[in-house]
Amino acid sequence: MGLASSSEGRYIPPRRRAHRAAKEDPLNVQRQENAVAVDKKELLALYQQMLTIRRVEEASAKAYAQGKIGGFLHLGIGQESVCVGAISALNPTDYVVGTYREHGHYIAKGGSAKEVLAELYGKSTGASGGMGGSMHLFNAKNRMLGGYGIVGGHVPLAAGVAFASKYRGTDEVTLCFFGDGSVPQGAFHEGISIAGLWKLPIVFICENNQYSMGTPLYRTLAVADVTERASGYGIARDRFEGHDVLLVKERIAEAVERARKTQQPTLVEVITYRFRGHSMSDPGNYRTKDEVEEWKKRDPITVGRERLIGELKVSEDELISLEAAVKAEVNEAVRFADESPVASEAVMWNSVLSTPDSDPRKI
Amino acid sequence: MRLSYREALNQAMSEEMDRDADIFLMGEEVGHYQGAYKVSQGMLQKFGEKRVIDTPIAECGFAGVGIGAAMVGLRPIVEFMTWNFSLVAIDQIINTAAKVRLMSGGQFKMPIVFRGPGGAAGQLGAQHSQCFESMYANCPGLKVVMPSTPADAKGLLKAAIRDDDPIIFIEGERLYGFQGEVPEGEHLVPIGKGDIKREGTDCTIVSWSKMVHTALEAAEELAKENISVEVVDPRTIRPLDEEMIFESVRKTNRCVILEEGYSFSGIGAEIAARVQSKCFDDLDAPIERINRFEVPMPYAPNLEALITPDVPRIVAAVKRAMYLEKN
Numbered sequence: 001m002g003l004a005s006s007s008e009g010r011y012i013p014p015r016r017r018a019h020r021a022a023k024e025d026p027l028n029v030q031r032q033e034n035a036v037a038v039d040k041k042e043l044l045a046l047y048q049q050m051l052t053i054r055r056v057e058e059a060s061a062k063a064y065a066q067g068k069i070g071g072f073l074h075l076g077i078g079q080e081s082v083c084v085g086a087i088s089a090l091n092p093t094d095y096v097v098g099t100y101r102e103h104g105h106y107i108a109k110g111g112s113a114k115e116v117l118a119e120l121y122g123k124s125t126g127a128s129g130g131m132g133g134s135m136h137l138f139n140a141k142n143r144m145l146g147g148y149g150i151v152g153g154h155v156p157l158a159a160g161v162a163f164a165s166k167y168r169g170t171d172e173v174t175l176c177f178f179g180d181g182s183v184p185q186g187a188f189h190e191g192i193s194i195a196g197l198w199k200l201p202i203v204f205i206c207e208n209n210q211y212s213m214g215t216p217l218y219r220t221l222a223v224a225d226v227t228e229r230a231s232g233y234g235i236a237r238d239r240f241e242g243h244d245v246l247l248v249k250e251r252i253a254e255a256v257e258r259a260r261k262t263q264q265p266t267l268v269e270v271i272t273y274r275f276r277g278h279s280m281s282d283p284g285n286y287r288t289k290d291e292v293e294e295w296k297k298r299d300p301i302t303v304g305r306e307r308l309i310g311e312l313k314v315s316e317d318e319l320i321s322l323e324a325a326v327k328a329e330v331n332e333a334v335r336f337a338d339e340s341p342v343a344s345e346a347v348m349w350n351s352v353l354s355t356p357d358s359d360p361r362k363i
Numbered sequence: 364m365r366l367s368y369r370e371a372l373n374q375a376m377s378e379e380m381d382r383d384a385d386i387f388l389m390g391e392e393v394g395h396y397q398g399a400y401k402v403s404q405g406m407l408q409k410f411g412e413k414r415v416i417d418t419p420i421a422e423c424g425f426a427g428v429g430i431g432a433a434m435v436g437l438r439p440i441v442e443f444m445t446w447n448f449s450l451v452a453i454d455q456i457i458n459t460a461a462k463v464r465l466m467s468g469g470q471f472k473m474p475i476v477f478r479g480p481g482g483a484a485g486q487l488g489a490q491h492s493q494c495f496e497s498m499y500a501n502c503p504g505l506k507v508v509m510p511s512t513p514a515d516a517k518g519l520l521k522a523a524i525r526d527d528d529p530i531i532f533i534e535g536e537r538l539y540g541f542q543g544e545v546p547e548g549e550h551l552v553p554i555g556k557g558d559i560k561r562e563g564t565d566c567t568i569v570s571w572s573k574m575v576h577t578a579l580e581a582a583e584e585l586a587k588e589n590i591s592v593e594v595v596d597p598r599t600i601r602p603l604d605e606e607m608i609f610e611s612v613r614k615t616n617r618c619v620i621l622e623e624g625y626s627f628s629g630i631g632a633e634i635a636a637r638v639q640s641k642c643f644d645d646l647d648a649p650i651e652r653i654n655r656f657e658v659p660m661p662y663a664p665n666l667e668a669l670i671t672p673d674v675p676r677i678v679a680a681v682k683r684a685m686y687l688e689k690n
C-alpha cells in the first residue's frame with residue numbers, strides 16, 4: 001500500500017492535506033450575517049438565559065475544583081447560543097433529548113439554575129433527585145427527556161418520542177441534540193434512518209464544536225459536512241454557524257415548522273465551539289491558543305450583548321443590572337445546592353423498578 | 364382451550380391490544396410476513412399498519428424508538444426476530460431502558476416489552492443458538508420472563524404488557540408448536556411467581572423455559588426407579604421466586620439446577636448461591652448444576668447434542684444428589 005507523503009517525506013493523512021488546503025475556512029461554512037429581525041424583549045430574554053447558563057457552568061467549575069462536585073463535568077461554555085436559540089423555537093409541549101453536555105438545554109427547557117446545581121452536588125433537590133448527575137438531567141414536567149452518556153445512543157430514543165407524537169396525532173415536535181462525535185456512531189444512523197422512513201416530527205441538531213474529546217472532525221469524518229448524511233435518509237438539511245442566538249432560533253424554527261406541519265425531519269448542523277476542554281480533566285492542549293482566541297471573538301454572549309447595545313440601544317445600565325440579577329440568582333442556586341439535603345435512599349430504592357424486586361439490599 | 368405456545372402469545376398480544384390503543388407491536392417481519400415464527404399471524408389484518416409495524420433491520424434503531432415511545436406513555440412490544448440479534452440493541456436495552464427510571468429520579472416509567480425466541484433450536488450454529496437470560500438478568504432495572512407452557516406464555520405476556528417496567532420476554536424457540544390448555548380471556552400470571560410443574564419428595568429440579576420439559580421427561584424416567592422428583596419452574600428469572608425454590612428444597616433436601624445456557628456466571632450460579640445461604644441446613648447433598656458445556660454452539664448434530672443438557676445427564680445428576688451414583 002503506497003502512503004502518500006509530503007515533500008519532507010512525512011506522511012500526512014489525506015484528510016489533513018485537504019484540511020490544510022482549505023485552511024481559510026476549514027468547515028466550508030459561509031460566515032453568516034446576523035439574523036434579520038431583532039426584537040428587543042426577545043433578545044434580552046435569550047441573552048439572560050445564555051448568561052445564566054454561562055454563570056451556572058462557571059459556578060459548577062468552581063465547585064468542582066473545590067471538590068463539591070464529582071464525576072464527569074462537561075461544560076458547554078461557548079455553545080450557549082445553540083441550545084438557547086434552538087429551544088426558544090419550541091412550544092412548551094415539545095420535547096428535548098440531549099447529551100451529557102446538557103446543562104444549558106435543561107435550563108433553556110424551563111429548568112432552574114437551582115435544579116442543575118443541586119443535581120451536580122448530588123442533592124435530593126436536584127433535577128433528577130441526585131440519581132442522574134451532570135450527564136443525566138431530566139424534567140418530566142418541562143418535557144426535558146434527559147441527557148444521555150452513550151455517544152449517539154439517544155438518537156433512536158428521540159426518534160421514538162417523535163414516533164409517539166405521530167402515533168397519537170399530536171402536533172408535538174422533538175429536538176434531538178448531539179455532538180459531531182455521534183455522526184460515525186451506528187445508533188445515529190439507525191435513528192435518523194427510521195425517522196426518515198417513517199416521517200417523524202423531529203429535528204436532529206448536531207452541535208458541531210469541531211472536536212470529539214481531543215479529536216478534530218477531520219480525523220473522524222471522511223465527509224466534513226455532517227448534513228450530507230441527510231440525503232441518504234430522505235430528510236431535509238440545514239447548516240450554519242451558531243454564535244448568534246437569534247439566527248439559531250430563526251433557522252431551527254424553520255425546521256421545527258417543517259416537522260410540525262409536514263412531519264419531515266431535518267438534520268441541522270450548527271457550527272460552534274467549546275471554549276473549555278472536553279471535561280474538567282481536559283486542558284484542551286490539542287488546540288492552539290490562536291484558534292481558541294479566534295473563536296472567542298464570536299462568543300455568543302458577547303455577540304448578543306453587542307447587538308443589544310448597538311442595534312437595540314439597550315443601555316449599559318440596564319444590562320449591568322440584568323447581569324447582577326443573574327449573578328445573584330446563580331449565587332443563590334449555589335447556596336441552595338450546598339445546603340440541600342443529600343440524595344434520598346428511599347427514592348433510589350424506588351426508582352429501580354415500579355414494583356421493586358425483592359428488597360434490593362437483601363440481594 | 365387447547366392452543367400452541369405460539370397461538371397463546373398471539374392471543375395475549377391481541378387481547379391486550381384490543382384493550383389499550385397505546386399498545387403496538389414493532390419488529391422485523393411482524394406485519395406483512397406475519398412474523399418470522401408466525402407469532403403475530405393475523406395481527407396486521409386485525410390492527411392495521413399503525414399498530415403492527417414492520418421495521419427495517421435496525422435493532423438498535425427500533426429498540427431505541429420503542430424506548431423513547433415508552434418514556435412518553437406508549438406501551439410498545441418490540442419483537443426481536445431472535446434474541447441473538449438483540450445484541451446490536453443491547454446498548455439501548457441496558458444503557459437506556461433499564462436506567463431511565465433511576466437516572467431521572469423516578470420521573471419516567473419504561474413500560475416496554477422486548478420479546479422473541481431464545482435458546483438453541485436445532486443445528487442453527489454458534490450465532491443463532493444462544494441463551495441470554497443471565498446477561499439481562501445481571502442488570503437491575505430489567506425483569507426477565509421465560510414461560511415454559513402455553514398457559515404461562517399467555518398469562519405472563521399479558522402481565523408483561525401491563526407492567527410499567529422494561530421486560531425481557533424470552534420465548535422458547537423450540538416451544539412455539541408445543542400445545543397445552545390455555546384459559547380463555549383474562550388470564551394473568553403474576554411476574555415473579557413460580558410454579559411447581561411436578562410434585563415430588565426426593566429431589567428438586569429447578570428449571571425454566573424449554574428445559575422444564577426435559578426435566579419432566581427425566582422425572583418420568585426416575586419415577587420408574589421410585590425416585591420422586593419435584594420440578595419447579597420460576598417462570599420469571601428476575602425477580603426470582605426464591606421462596607418457592609427454598610420451600611421445595613426444604614422438603615426434598617436436594618437441589619439440581621438445570622439451565623440451557625452456560626454455567627459460568629449463569630442463572631444456576633445465582634440460584635445455588637441463594638439456596639446454600641438460605642437452606643444450608645436443609646441440604647443433604649451438594650447442589651448439582653447441569654448446563655450447556657462451555658463452547659460456542661457447534662453445527663454438527665452429534666456435537667450439539669453432546670453439549671446440550673439432556674435426560675441422561677439430569678438422571679445422573681439427580682442420582683448423584685441422592686448418593687445413588689458416584690460422580
Ligand SMILES: Cc1ncc(C[n+]2csc(CCOP(=O)(O)OP(=O)(O)O)c2C)c(N)n1
Binds near residue numbers: 149150152181213278
Ligand atoms: C459510545 C461511547 N463511546 C465513547 C464515549 C466516551 N466519550 C464521551 S464524550 C466523547 C466525545 C464526543 O464528542 P461529540 O459527540 O463531538 O460531543 P462533544 O463532547 O463535543 O459535545 C467520547 C468519545 C462515550 N461516552 N460513548
Ligand SMILES: [Mg+2]
Binds near residue numbers: 207209
Ligand atoms: Mg464535538
